[in-house]
Amino acid sequence: MGGLFSLQGHFETKKQRIPVMLRAMMMLRLIFVWVTAISPLACWGQSGSLVGDGVFGQARGLFVRDGVSIAPKPASSSLFSGHIDGGFFAPLPVVVRQADSSAVQRLRSIIGQAESPVAGYDAVQHRAVIKPRKRPTEMTIGEIFDWISATPGQSHAIGRYQFIPDTLTRVVAQVGARRSDQFSPAMQDRLADVLLDDAGFGAFLAGDLSQQRFMNNLASIWAGLPTSTGRSKYHGIAGNRATVTLAHFQSEITKIAP
Incomplete structure (x- = not known):
């Protein structure tokens, strides 16, 4: 018998084991189907960033916390990170x-x-x-x-x-x-x-x-x-x-x- 099976030479008449290469191809196909199925969720996740603007990426819109959509807060001057509303370099009067x-x-x-x-x-x-x-x-x-x-x-x-x-x-x-x-x-x-x-x-x-x-x-x-x-x-x-x-x-x- 020619083809892939004869080249692999892995016949088992009782169990008819699928050759290694064929199993690998099937696995790749399953992975492709799985990635395709979750891609809409991946795109949704790009609507915002918990990291915020900076070296780790830029916040693009709303993010969700405790089930509530929250808009990113506009930055203002501050000497202390985490103190956007105030701080030693919060805006003067x-x-x-x-x-x-x-x-x-x-x-x-x-x-x-x-x-x-x-x-x-x-x-x-x-x-x-x-x-x-x-x-x-x-x-x-x-x-x-x-x-x-x-x-x-x-x-x-x-x-x-x-x-x-x-x-x-x-x-x-x-x-x-x-x-x-x-x-x-x-x-x-x-x-x-x-x-x-x-x-x-x-x-x-x-x-x-x-x-x-x-x-x-x-x-x-x-x-x-x-x-x-x-x-x-x-x-x-x-x-x-x-x-x-x-x-x-x-x-x-x-x-x-x-």
């Missing part, structure tokens, strides 16, 4: 980010002069009986809060901008900072910018807020700055007083926006 950098720096300088003229970013309120073991700029945000918790009943104003606990808690949350982040000069500036926005800095630069109103807003946040009365809004409370004159304050603000 819009008006402060768009303000001229020299104007921002000048305003920060005015506040620093009033609040911490000597120690600057390493300032700790002089009424704090138990001070931190390290300079504030050498501490993490978590260590700052631990110091506050461990020393109740005293002043805890800290840093160039003399953040008090409630204010510090709020602005840290707003910028998305973490306990492990350093309380560095850059971080302190970042936190202070939130308060500048609260005071209406952008509206002032745009001409939508008067100079006097803006100055009074700043004085409502920082006790070392005078209101239009020439005195601190918190004069006499916990030893607070204006540490710069109204004339000087007004002169410096005028240099920012006449």
Whole structure:
């Protein structure tokens, strides 16, 4: 008998075993049928990527989690991976980010002069009986809060901008900072910018807020700055007083926006 069977020479009259090559061909055909059957599922799976944009591929659309279709979230600037909505490099308040950098720096300088003229970013309120073991700029945000918790009943104003606990808690949350982040000069500036926005800095630069109103807003946040009365809004409370004159304050603000 010629053909494939005779070449292989593998006759078994009782079992009629299929030659090895033929079995291999049948197996390949089964694999082909199986792949063809599941190809629609493979195509469906390409509609999205749990990895997201990056070296492992690009998310193309929706992905499914717990039975719910979820659209990929648009990226925004952030220093910390996994913190798209916030972080140390989460977007600044819009008006402060768009303000001229020299104007921002000048305003920060005015506040620093009033609040911490000597120690600057390493300032700790002089009424704090138990001070931190390290300079504030050498501490993490978590260590700052631990110091506050461990020393109740005293002043805890800290840093160039003399953040008090409630204010510090709020602005840290707003910028998305973490306990492990350093309380560095850059971080302190970042936190202070939130308060500048609260005071209406952008509206002032745009001409939508008067100079006097803006100055009074700043004085409502920082006790070392005078209101239009020439005195601190918190004069006499916990030893607070204006540490710069109204004339000087007004002169410096005028240099920012006449």
